[in-house]
Amino acid sequence: MSLVTIPRGRYGDVVSTTNESRERLVAAARDLYASQGVGATSPRQVLAASGVGQGSLYHHFPAKHDLALAAVSATVADSLAAATGELGGDRPALDRLRAYLERPRDTANGCRIGRLTSDQTVMSDAELAAQVGSYFSGLVECLTEVFVEAGVPDGAASDRAYAALAIVQGGYVLARALADPTAMQRAVRGFVSMLAPAPEETA
Amino acid sequence: MSLVTIPRGRYGDVVSTTNESRERLVAAARDLYASQGVGATSPRQVLAASGVGQGSLYHHFPAKHDLALAAVSATVADSLAAATGELGGDRPALDRLRAYLERPRDTANGCRIGRLTSDQTVMSDAELAAQVGSYFSGLVECLTEVFVEAGVPDGAASDRAYAALAIVQGGYVLARALADPTAMQRAVRGFVSMLAPAPEETA
DNA sequence: GTCTATATGGTGATAGAC
DNA sequence: GTCTATCACCATATAGAC
Numbered sequence: 001m002s003l004v005t006i007p008r009g010r011y012g013d014v015v016s017t018t019n020e021s022r023e024r025l026v027a028a029a030r031d032l033y034a035s036q037g038v039g040a041t042s043p044r045q046v047l048a049a050s051g052v053g054q055g056s057l058y059h060h061f062p063a064k065h066d067l068a069l070a071a072v073s074a075t076v077a078d079s080l081a082a083a084t085g086e087l088g089g090d091r092p093a094l095d096r097l098r099a100y101l102e103r104p105r106d107t108a109n110g111c112r113i114g115r116l117t118s119d120q121t122v123m124s125d126a127e128l129a130a131q132v133g134s135y136f137s138g139l140v141e142c143l144t145e146v147f148v149e150a151g152v153p154d155g156a157a158s159d160r161a162y163a164a165l166a167i168v169q170g171g172y173v174l175a176r177a178l179a180d181p182t183a184m185q186r187a188v189r190g191f192v193s194m195l196a197p198a199p200e201e202t203a
Numbered sequence: 204m205s206l207v208t209i210p211r212g213r214y215g216d217v218v219s220t221t222n223e224s225r226e227r228l229v230a231a232a233r234d235l236y237a238s239q240g241v242g243a244t245s246p247r248q249v250l251a252a253s254g255v256g257q258g259s260l261y262h263h264f265p266a267k268h269d270l271a272l273a274a275v276s277a278t279v280a281d282s283l284a285a286a287t288g289e290l291g292g293d294r295p296a297l298d299r300l301r302a303y304l305e306r307p308r309d310t311a312n313g314c315r316i317g318r319l320t321s322d323q324t325v326m327s328d329a330e331l332a333a334q335v336g337s338y339f340s341g342l343v344e345c346l347t348e349v350f351v352e353a354g355v356p357d358g359a360a361s362d363r364a365y366a367a368l369a370i371v372q373g374g375y376v377l378a379r380a381l382a383d384p385t386a387m388q389r390a391v392r393g394f395v396s397m398l399a400p401a402p403e404e405t406a
Numbered sequence: 407g408t409c410t411a412t413a414t415g416g417t418g419a420t421a422g423a424c
Numbered sequence: 425g426t427c428t429a430t431c432a433c434c435a436t437a438t439a440g441a442c
Contacts, residue, residue, distance in 0.1 A: 039243060040323045042435055053409050110321055117379040118313055118321035120243045136380040162386060163393030166373025173372040176320040177339040183365060190366030193359060194397040245417060256427045
């Protein structure tokens with residue numbers, strides 16, 4: 001976060017136009033979006049959090065839409081890469097699935113991407129809505145593959161992928177609504193317990 | 204929606220102070236909240252939709268919080284009553300559960316109450332957040348009872364109740380994100396197919 | 407590319423007549 | 425109880441100097 005002045009090239013050409021301001025604006029926006037959503041985040045807040053001036057914001061991002069698209073796209077790309085990485089690999093498919101579902105999640109603010117489905121500013125913008133959609137369609141595809149690998153017939157595998165995703169997204173909603181982080185764990189446990197033929201039904 | 208003037212009592216006393224303005228404000232707010240959330244709904248919109256004047260709004264509801272509390276409380280009460288009614292009854296517990304899960308839902312705007320968990324204005328207000336919480340804790344209680352009736356051991360019944368609720372809430376998120384109403388049905392189908400020992404696994 | 411004004415219009419609320 | 429008029433403030437930019 002240090003404010004180093006960027007050295008320019010010898011002949012005046014911009015050598016590594018790091019666009020520090022731009023990156024800091026996007027980083028600040030991503031954080032604020034995660035905790036407040038897009039619509040509730042004002043340019044002022046982004047400016048204050050990033051420490052850059054007003055002119056810089058409107059230089060890099062002509063309108064709020066442009067900043068939002070940059071920030072949301074980056075978050076979608078990161079999250080999707082992390083999830084698909086986690087769901088791929090060499091271990092048995094059901095192990096990977098369980099690991100994904102049971103991974104600890106910060107439920108304090110809900111899913112960074114899932115919560116955007118309730119954000120008017122996002123859903124009424126075709127490009128932003130498409131980003132949100134691409135995240136979930138990517139996950140559906142990946143999870144369907146996992147269920148197929150686990151031996152579930154093709155038709156049912158897709159349904160179970162939707163169900164698994166819904167468990168996580170619904171888990172966020174319940175945890176937030178009940179102000180109880182364990183709600184996510186309970187939902188996941190309830191689902192996972194139905195996956196296997198149950199060794200012994202907790203008699 | 205007709206604008207009938209209310210007849211007053213013979214002696215000037217207000218007979219059935221229907222508070223038409225108040226009721227119309229709450230009804231308009233409920234509709235707008237359902238489609239845009241609370242934070243994104245302005246007094247102007249409520250006034251325009253209800254047809255009453257600005258003074259009336261601030262007479263009945265000194266601040267935005269008061270209108271929101273009235274509207275959200277009413278929606279929570281209605282939805283909870285409908286759901287518990289649906290989940291109670293004489294049919295076999297699993298039938299009632301399936302009927303609840305498979306009931307057609309309007310996914311266009313997400314869950315009227317669940318979506319409020321992403322609404323900054325709601326979640327940062329203790330009273331509003333408590334309303335949202337009471338809806339879900341009521342449903343958890345009701346669904347747990349259903350699973351117990353269905354023969355699931357006490358400990359596991361609670362987890363499955365959370366899972367069932369998560370399926371519905373997550374189904375709304377997926378349907379919105381993917382702009383595909385069938386996403387909810389797929390998630391529910393995936394979950395329901397795991398409830399029974401599966402007569403024949405769609406071979 | 408970055409900054410400091412400045413502008414427009416809506417939000418949330420108040421004042422005071424009827 | 426209901427209305428119209430008005431207000432201070434902030435969101436979302438734009439202008440133009442440096």
